[in-house]
Amino acid sequence: MEFRLLGPLEVWTDGAEVRIGRRQERLVLAALLLKANEVIAPTELVDLLWPHDPPTDAAGAVQVYVSRLRKTGVPIEGTRDGYRAVVEPEAVDLYRFRRMVAEARRTIDPVERSDKLRTALVLWRGEPLADLFVGTHALAGVEEERRAAEQDRIDADLAAGRHHALADELAARVEADPLREQLVIAWMTALYRAGRKADALAAYSGLADRLAGEFGLDPAPAVRRLYLAVRRDDPALRLPGTGGDAVPRELPADISVLAGRDDLLEEAQGVLKGTARVYCLWGAAGVGKSAAATRIGHLVSAAFPDGQLFARLQDVHGAPVPPQTLLGRMLRSLGVAPRAIPKSLDDRAALFREQTADRRLLVVLDDALHSPDAELLLPTGPASAAIITSRRPLPDLAPPATMPCTSPESATPPPTDGPTSGVVHRQVLPLDADASRGLLTRLVGHPLRDHATRTLVTGCAGLPLALRIVGARLALSGEDALPTLLAGHDDPPVSAPRRRAQHGLQLDSLVAGDLAVRSSLDRTLALLDPEGQALFERLSLVGVTEFPSWVAAPLLDCDESTGLAAFERLVELGLVDLVSGQYYKLHDLVRSYSAARLAVTGNPAEPRDRYLTAVHRLTALADSQLNHGMTLASHLEVPAHPVLGVAEQQIADDPTLWFGRTWQLIGTAAFTALESGNAELAGKLGIRLNGYHVTQELLEPRIELLEAVRDALKTAGPFELYVRTEIALLPAYHRSPRELLTEGTRLLELAVQAESPYLQVRALVEMSHGARWAGEPELALTHSTRALALIDQPGGPESMRSVVLRTLASAYTDLHDYAAAQEWFEQILQLSVPGSMMEGLDLAILGEIKMELGELGDSEQLLRRAAANFRSVSSYYHLAWPTALLARLAVRRQRADEAAQLVAEVNSWFETLPWSVEIHLRAAEADLAIATGNQEAGREILLATIKKAEARGDSQFATAYQQILDAHDQAD
Structure with missing residues (x-):
């Protein structure tokens, strides 16, 4: 077991932490470990646990705590005089620290002594046993040991x-x-x-x-x-022993915790000790390039005995430091007297080449902006090397001619590394979730609540800079800092899309000492051209994490190719990530910065309105090509501009795929329209998106968006669009049949006020559905007949004819008048759009009728056609219906294995079965159970489904399943 006292108390075994939850037990263990292998009297432990008012049987309680600790595997020995923890000193970080410090102090070489002390100090994770508030009398000496070791390390660095x-x-x-x-x-x-x-x-x-x-x-x-x-x-x-030949040791202090960079560190050491002697790290702001470069420098420093030079190529404000200034500093570090340093850049560069020609130097250049400036600062000695960090790749970087020019095969350089470039380029990527969680836990010193950890890790976007700031604040202030850091995460969200846009760590909270995410991003953004800066700032208007490249065109008022080029420049600087193809990602943390910039730099209304218009046009085109057969948006116009040829071709190629990658963006755009006061545009987007929502059974976002649109339109109008939105919402609620009838009546009154025959027909259709599900097919026929009469009037909504005939035919099916129902459905199929989702519904109902009539061959053909239609729009929610019917058909044709496979297939599509899928699938499962000799299981399935249908008020399905059960009972 491993015991950690230099920070919050931790016990580890086999790479996993042993949880010791009770504070009293942790206090006992801490006391025993502070005096490991020494006997501690029970009275001393009692005084520690209850300094003021110990319980009557305090000694017995201590004995219980010791017993519990033993059960976790902690080796505690009891004696007549008390207890002692029997552990190897190396198993306790405090004793390991003391041993390492003592060894370092015996080391003569100051560089080696400093490195050993740094290694020892890395063991400290915060105040010793800070989570237990152990009295200072026990820990004052321990804390002073750290301060003394820190001072020794500083003295060693000065000597080095x-x-x-x-x-x-x-x-x-x-x-x-x-x-x-x-x-x-x-x-x-x-x-x-x-x-x-x-x-x-x-x-x-x-x-x-x-x-x-x-x-x-x-x-x-x-x-x-x-x-x-x-x-x-x-x-x-002056530095003792240097005379005029100084040995510079300028590497910054090594960072105590570096997570997720093991592969990078291993490769870098091989590169810098091999034949390619320039290692260039590039990546986004805050991703940890400088920390990685510093750690690499310390790891390889022994290979460069003539010293290590360090230079930052940007000042704290992001302005470039002139190479002439940096060369002057580096020459002084190499022992050149100030009066001997020439004035001009060329002369200084020549002197630097001369001074480094015969030395074994490591040069670390942090935050390089341009290759030519960095090249002036590279050493020329063949045994020298350099580490360079940059926010953008430096593919044209070339080392001095006298440096070796062969990249090692082990470095597996990317295409930008020429075979004779002598430079290896590596992008430093954000940390993954596991590495981020581990880094945050180590920085804080103890695990946080799961919700807080997930939120902080997500909000920090894998950026070590952000994680270090959060960790530092939590380590200093404890969990009292969480409300500030998590501001906004627990507020009631306006919407799911808006929740993604609003929630994220607050930039102003990400400051600790001289660390700040905002200033790091400021320096990166300063490297962009005005067009790139404008795109970055306006991306906050999109409001989602991932988005396609076409958004740049309306945001910048340019063509798609120009927008794509601007995106490439953002990717190069790590401000935006390329996800795949032409889809990009902007982390919440960076989007927060983007929005703050936009609020300062100008009025976003014009680019926002252009963007919303583009979303409207593309959504309308995609909806019209989706072939769902729904008519709710058929009267809405398609905006003429802007024409985005590449995006529109993607829609023409596969509108379902386009919607699949874009529907969240469209929903967020609708909410943006609402926030800007354009309820009409939001309503049109909501109605256009409704078709895709229905095909994919995206119920929650569908309701969320349509409710918000409805509430806005109710006061802002137009009235007809408001009623249309109400009607679109009605089937989404899955109300009881009686509620559906009541709501349908209310909506019919609104449709009459709107003077819209189309909406009146829509309301009557919903009322017909309610009557059917309430077990009143005659009333359903009445409502359908009224709707048909409205269509037959001059100027009636002809587009609704097939919809109304479908409700009419379905009512005849409920009356078991299969001949009439079949006749109606055959007429409907002539009106349906071939291959559409609505045609699929007609084919499925007709296939079910054919199965009831015993025409099994025709039934199977119709059901397979229906399934093909639903697959074409990727609607597995609707596909489940004909698939379940095909399973029942397979049972009737004595193909039990096929039926079982079809049932399993439907179950695999859903984590939780929607009721409308379950009612069809349960009949197939019951048929299969009974057909395979398990009559009792089949009856139980049918009885449970009948009970559930009755509880939901679905009389139609309760009656239908009762008839299935009766038929099976008669067969038995």
Whole structure:
């Protein structure tokens, strides 16, 4: 077992954490581990658990806690004097830390000593046992051990010549702990050795002012002495033993936790120690390029004994640092006297090439903008190497001619790596969910609630920068910081599509110290041309995570090819991900930034309206080509512009596939139209999308959108569209037959007010359905006959004739007048659109009638045609009906294996069977059970289905199943 005390208490075995939930048990274990292999008296444990008011049998309670700990596998031994944890010292991180620190302090070489101390300090995950609030008397010494090790590491870095990296690191440390004398001395020394004498003096002045103002104190004598030494350029301040040949150690401090980069680290070490000596990492803002580069630098530093140089090619505001300035700094680090450094860029570059020609140097260049600037800073020595990070790929990067020019086969370079380029390019991708969760847990020091973890991991979009900020805030403030970080996640959503658009971590909450996601994204966006920036900002108007490339055309008011090129530039910088083909992804976190930018840079109304018009046109085209046979949107016009040829060809090729990838975008566009006050456009989009929703049984988004549209249209109009939306909603609710009749009557009154014969017919059709399901086929015939009369009037809605005849024929089927029903359906088939979903419904009903009449061959032919129609629109919800009927038909034809296969196929399509599928499938299952000799199981299926139908008020199906049951009973 492994025990971790340097942070929240953790126990691990075989790679899994052992859960010890009770705080009392965790306290007992912590106390035993802090004095591992020593006996602790029960009274000491009682005082720890109950410092003020121990229970009567406190010693017995301690014994119970110890017993529970033993059951988890913790080795605790009981003696006459108390208890002790019998563990190997290496199994406890505290003792492992002490051993590693002691070993480091015995190491003479400062570089090796620093690296060993860093490795030891990585074991710390936060305040020791912070989750248990153990008294400071037990932990004060442990915490001081860490501070002492940190100071030893800083001293080792100073001795190793890593003053450049220390100068920045120590600024933050001194700010947090201004009274720690040794930190201040190390900071000023690092600044001075980095050639920043003025900064060292300013650091002293700032510190003196702060101490005087806040504490009424003067700097410590040692600090004052150092200040005077800096002022007079005391030679004693120089790095000992370097003379004029400095060995720079400028790598930033290694990051304590680096997750999900093992393959990258392994490959990089092989590359940099092999024959290709430039390793270029590129990727999006916050993805962890710099952290990976720093870790790689530390891993390979021993292979470059002449030193490691480090330079950031952008300042904190994202502005490029001139190569001339960087060359000056690097030459000073190599020991060139300031007066000997030439003024011009060319002369400095020539001197740098000369200085690096015979050295074994590692150069790390962070945040490179352009290949030519980076090339000036590459060392020329054949045994030297470089690591470069960039936000965009640098395919034209070329090392100096004197560096080796062969990429190792083991690096398997992508096509951008020429066989003789000497450069390996690698994209650093966001972390996957598991790696993100693991990193966040390690940073916080303990697991969070499942919901919080999922939300934070999703919101951080796999960006280590965001995860580190969240982890730092939670480690500092505990779960009290969760409400701020999760702001908006628990609010009642306006809609499912809008929920995706609204929810995400708040950018303003992603700040910790000098880490901020917004500033990192600012620097990336500054690299884009104005057109690319405009597209990025306007993508927030789309409101969904994934979207096709055609959205760029209306957002930018350009053609599709220009929009596609702008997308490619966004992908290059990692602001947008390419999903597949011409579909892209914008994470919620980045979309939040995009929306904030748009709010600042200009009025989004014009690009928004162009975009919504484009969505309207494409949705109308796709709906008209979907061949569902529904008429609800048939009167709506198709906007003439904008014409998007590529997208429209995709619709013509496969409208179902197009809808499958776009329906969420359309729904979100409808909500955007509502928010902008355009209820009419939202209504048209909702009606156009309704056909696809029905074919795919997308019930919740269908209701959600249509309800929102209905509520807006009720006050904003137009009235006819409002009534049309109400009628579209009615069948979606799956109301009881009586409710359907009542609602249909109300909608008929509204349709009369709207003076729309079409809507009156639609209302009567719904009333006919309600009457059928209520077991009143005569009333259904009455409503259907009224609807048919409206159609026969001059100017009547002829498009509804087949729909009304279908309800008429279905009513005759319920009356068992199969001859009349068959005659009506044969007429309907002549009116139906060939291959449509509605024709499929007619074929399925007629096939069922033929089966009841015993015409099994004709029945099978009709049912297979119906199934083909439903497959053509990918509507498995509707396909289940003829498939279940085919299963019943197979039973009647004594093909039990085929029937079983068809039943299993239908079940495989649904996680939960919709009622309209279940009512057909249960009959097939009952027939199959009875046909295979399991009469009792068949009866139970039918009885359960009858009971469920009666509970739902579906008298039609309850009666039909009772008749099936009676027929089976008579057969028995």
